[in-house]
Amino acid sequence: MKILVTYASLTGNTQKLAEGIFEALSQKEKEIRPMMEVDNTDEYDVVLAGYWVDKGGPNQEASEFLGKLENKTIGLFATLGYWPDSEHAYGSLKKGEALVEEKNKVFCRYICQGKLSDKIIDMFKQLPEGNPHAITEEKLFRYKIAENHPSEADIALAGELFEERLQSICLKQE
Template identity: 45%
Template sequence: MKVQVIYSSLSGQTKKVAQAIFDAVAAGDKTLHDLKDGEPALDGDVLLLGYWVDKGGPNAEMKAFLPKIQGKAVGIFCTLGYYADSSHAQKSLDAGIALVKEQNILLGSYVCNGALSESIIARFRKAGTSGPHSASPENELRWEILQSHPTQAELNLAAERFRERAYLYQKYRENGLAFSSIV
């Protein structure tokens, strides 16, 4: 079974999650691919797809890429500079899932806190101190706290989630069982 981990990262946080997942997946045939290097051939049995959240969903490169995936077992993960247990985080993850769920089998998903890129923080600071993405004291504090994310614990959780799901999918196939979408 071949596993492809394909991601898009702005600040390097999604790349960290993708690398942790890649390292944990036990498949003998696996690849790690950054979309900034172009779109890979979709020849894996399992595709684990990661993006950074932009405007409540996948960033532009991943948003354009996801609908091209058909007939695969996929997992979706994302990072965002907000709280991973918030409704905003869930909606941002669901936006990515919506782009693949009709044509693929969903193995699972994961959303992770991630430090914002310096360029995005600079843009928010230029906007002043009012508005949802402004440089308000509350947002400045959140940005400071999230600079340490993803943590090792978050990376381990993402890695375990998809290591286990890829293994489970493989075992279903080996035993002639149909795997139903989890999400």
């Protein structure tokens, strides 16, 4: 069983998570590459694909990548600015899953918070009151919390989850 861990990452959060997941995998046949460097996935049985959340779903590069996958066993992981246990987070994973579920099998999913870039926070700060993205005390607090993510605990949990679920898949195939 050959595994590809691949990711799209603008500011490094999803890359950090991908690298942690990759390190945690005990399988010998594994590779990690950024999505932009993956032209062909024919040689892999399992693809663990990570994206950053953009407008409540996978970022564009990841959407295009996911839409091309066929006959793979897929694990999805993502980072987002909002709370990881929210409907928004759940929906962001489901949107990724919707892109692959018809032609592939999704066996595992994980999402956690990721630090928002200073650029986007500065942009929000310029917005007038009443705009849905305008800054509030609560949002500033959430951005502060997000600065600590993905945390070591997030990364360890994701690694453990994917490793355990992959082991279970290996048993099924025996």
